[in-house]
Amino acid sequence: HDKREALLDIYRKLRPGDPVTEEGARALILAQLYDNRRYDLARVGRYKLNKKLGLNLPLDVRTVTKEDFVAIIEYLLKLERGEGEVDEIDHLKNKRVRAVGELLQSQLRNGFLRMEKVAKERMTSMDPDQIMPQVILAIKPVAAAIKSFFGSSQLSQFMDQTNPLSELTHKRRLSALGPGGLTRQSATLEVRDVHDSHYGRICPIETPEGPNIGLISQLAIYARVNEFGFIETPYRKVVNGKATDEIVYLTAEEEEQYRIAPGDTPLLEDGTIAEEFVQVRHRANEANRYPVIRREEVELMDVSPVQLVSVATALIPFLESDDAARALMGANMQKQAVPLLRSSAPIVKTGLERRAAMDSGALVIARRNGVVTKVTAEEIVVRTEDGDLDIYPLLNTMQSNQSTCITQKPIVNRGDRVRAGQVIADGPCSDHGELALGKNVLVCFVPWGGYNYEDAILISQRLVRDDVYSSIHIERYEVEARDTKLGPEEITRDIPNVGEDALKDLDEHGIIRIGAQVQPEDILVGKVQPKGQSELSAEERLIIAIFGKKAEETRDVSLRLPHGEKGKVIDVKVFSRFRYRCKVCGHIHHFSKRPEDKPECERCEGELERISADDLPPGVNMLVRVYVAQKRKIMEGDKMAGRHGNKGVISKILPEEDMPFLP
The missing domain is CATH 2.40.50.150 (RNA polymerase II, Rpb2 subunit, wall domain)
Structure with missing residues (x-):
């Protein structure tokens, strides 16, 4: 076929039933593939094409080129011959995170296109001598696009502020739903399932139990999102069987080529792997993905055994002994804990409590070294080593989004020396800088006259009287x-x-x-x-x-x-x-209707002047x-839970004398 026939043939396939002309066909293909306004691969599209087809084009070439077409056809022919591999749709190398900036960018684009359309219409209908920029350019479509995104988008949510952990996990949430995503009905079992590329990137435990299971997930502890939106996880470099302190972040695609040892591999004092043979992960090895190899052949090593789970899951002690379904409930129920009057840190910890509390933003942390000069319920003042004063205002009985109480309590005294990065005030659900979601109480597992049948819980009157759970x-x-x-x-x-x-x-x-x-x-x-x-x-x-x-x-x-x-x-x-300020005492008065005569201050009878x-x-x-x-106070019908998914409802509050007791 010659070029003209090929053009017309493509046009017939793209626009069946339309009258065919050579100019129309050429214009359509140029617009579809080479017009930046209509078609844009973006940097990430070019990056993925280069990776897939083995090309080396610069990332700013954001349209399809001749080289791309040749490589695509070559790849398809190889597939036909049984060479190469078909993409795995659920692998994380084929999924990316679209952050808020990108979502907002697409909304703004729609707003600007609408604004352009209105401007063009007005320019054609108005007298050229009377045209003014503010008349032509309507800002309303852009403002409406931004407002609708933040106000009514499925991905713009009211922050869950029940406790600091729920706030932190809400900010680290990943969703497959929303505009451009899946729906609960269309999502298949494969999409919801845990994939081996999730390791160290998406938590396999923390996800809702209902219709959203597997569609809403959580970033793993050490995971980060790179410039292209792919999730990366860190690994330690291993050289000649010795673990170094060098950390590399890899995407799911890059990781496949390496032999990776687990995070709890025993090491000698100098960092050498203790055992001569180690079982590793090596995804590129189709025959055996978990081979046992010599320590000198190990290339990377996990940074920590908790690398594969999320923050809430990592707060569960002895997680490895829990059933997966119960661990899921335990991780989710920690986010429902109501802040108590007096928090106490757990006796059995995992070691992540301090970091989780600090990263949640609920605590007040000293910015510089110094000495505390003033402590009140409103503020803490620290005199730094340079002689400056650092003032830390404290939140006092503030309402959270879930109507729980946000109060910051000082944990330093006047005259104390503080270091930069030290916790100087506790927030809700924290105890001396550690996350404290509940109380350490004595629990007895024993049948009690049928009152604790089917996960019902009996509690002592003392927990109510002493405000333990208030x-x-x-x-x-x-x-x-x-x-x-x-x-x-x-x-x-x-x-x-x-x-x-x-x-x-x-x-x-x-x-x-x-x-x-x-x-x-x-x-x-x-x-x-x-x-x-x-x-x-x-x-x-x-x-x-x-x-x-x-x-x-x-x-x-x-x-x-x-x-x-x-x-x-x-x-x-x-x-x-109608706001007025007294000229004499400075008191501000608010009126619900316009004052009829000249108003006077009720405190000092001074003259009032109107303010903004x-x-x-x-x-x-x-x-x-x-x-x-x-x-x-805690009462019958309230839910209580441990960190292992052991939940129940209070059926009866017993007098102290009826409670079982230790010998």
Whole structure:
């Protein structure tokens, strides 16, 4: 065939039914393969093509070349003859991690393309003399693309902040779901399964139990993602049977050529492998992937025996003795632990507790060497060796995303010397810089009158009384004062048909004071709404007609504490459209509607000046947030678990005298 016929033939196959022209065919192929706007291999695509086809083209050649076509056809012919190998789809060399930057980049691209389309339309329809850049370039499509990505994408998730470990593992999560990925229904068993290339890269244990099993996984402890998105794991170099301190990071593809000894291979003091013959992993050896070879032939060695598992799994002691399904439950349930009032580090540790707590970001760590000069619940001040002051602010009873309590407690005293990198304040679920998710309690395995049948648990009254398993939870309640058709809503202490007793903890504006103990149905923020004429009875309307306005023209729509909740008010935040500052005492006043006459300061009767408004949604004049903390004790129906998947529900709390006891 000549070139023209080939072009037309390809066009017919790509666009069956369309009228065929030589120019159209040429334009289509150029656009499909050589136009950077339409077609881009990216650096990683070129890297993979080079690797697969044995080419050596530069990484910035991001379209398909003649050399590629020749090599591809050659490879396909080899496959037909039974030479070469078909790609294994589940191998990690054929999978890559798309990080947030790349996902956002594709969203931005869509936004810019939409913006370009709008700009072109406007340029053709507008008078050239009156064209202004700000009129042509609509920023809305780009802003909408970013907002939709962070607001509603399946991969943009509300962080799991139950405890520091759940936060850390959520940030290290890998998902096969989402745009451009699989769906739960289409995912086969092979995709979900553990593959031998996961070793040291993806944890074989930690994954959800439900329909997402195997689709959502976790980065292994030492794994990292390289510039192309492939997961790498570290190995120690072994030279002439001696393990060196040199570390190399390898992808799943690079690792196949090497003979790798396990991490717990016995070594002599100088690093030489103790035994003359060692069993190694060698994936390229099809006949025997786990051969026994002489120590001089070993090329690499694992850096640690925990290299193949994730952070949560590595926190399980004696993991090697656990059944895999139970280890999975143990790893997942540590992420559900609620931070307790007083944390205590486990007696039986794995050694990773300190590192996990530090890397979670929950602790406060000294930046420089120095001496502690001040310690309060709000901050720690350290005077450094240079004479500077390092100030470390502490978080105090802050609400997490899961309504658990985030509090940082100092563990140093005034006058203590601290080193850079030392833990100076504990966070939630940490004890002197170590991750402390639970308590060390005495456990007895014995049948007890059927009360602990089927994984039920009996606990002593002492655990409740001494607050061993008590935790603090913080709930947020908010109320808005809006403009309505009948007039603005008002946040006030003057609430109709409410006795003085119900208002005792409200300030002059009708907002509850910090420190007040609240019960169900207590008023948190007093709010009244104008009543419509239709809501009034005939008699009330007659009285208004005769005497003018009456006092009872508003109805009570106050924010009250819901049923079943109680606790202590720990914080109140007020945002307002009408903010004023007193010129005399500097106090800031918030109003829920525009003041009618010139307002005065209620504290010192000074003059008020208006200051900039808070950023509120349209129609909202004032927003009040009230944070209520409650102490919850352990009770029947709560779940308790160990680190080995040994979980159960509390069926009964026994008096101390009924508990079994040690001889």
